[in-house]
Amino acid sequence: MITFHQVSKSFGTKKVLDQLSFEIKQGTLTAITGPSGCGKSTLLNIIGGLEKPDSGEVNIEVVEQPFKNSTTRLLLYRNQLSYLFQNYALIDHESVEYNLAIALRFVKHPNKRALMKEALTKVHLDIDLKTLIYTLSGGEQQRVAIARLFLKPSSIILADEPTGNLDHDNGLEVMNMLKSLAH
16 A cells, blocks of 8 residues: 655755645556646655655555665565656667566576566567667557566556557557556
């Protein structure tokens, strides 16, 4: 469960979040909507631990809290978290395989390439693992980024504008892929 209680965040004189309070229950798919610049990405970054709020409380119950060491707790938390960034966060001059391998770096499996191919099949992408990211279309890059989510099971998936550059049909398809990841 994710709980925000009177969370505020400013950048200079611009208040992006102003005493925001809400609760998201486990196993739900929640959309955060609003106009450009209203704080959606900032909200996701606070949930993901990439930014700290200026004030308020953020409670995320993914990891039990027996650890006094906040660094250990943060590492455990981040292990339960996956991002689908607005720009996909792929390494352009590396291969699809290299980019997918990032999600598998702590996975012990005799055939990681088979796992990668299976993930690409789930996102309806039939490409060679050696293909360089920069040669792919924007839609194909997005599918590689979503395939990476299938390789790293997570309690929380943060997707920043997952359908922003897609037509209606492809947007629905991406949302269905993300729904299949929710537990």
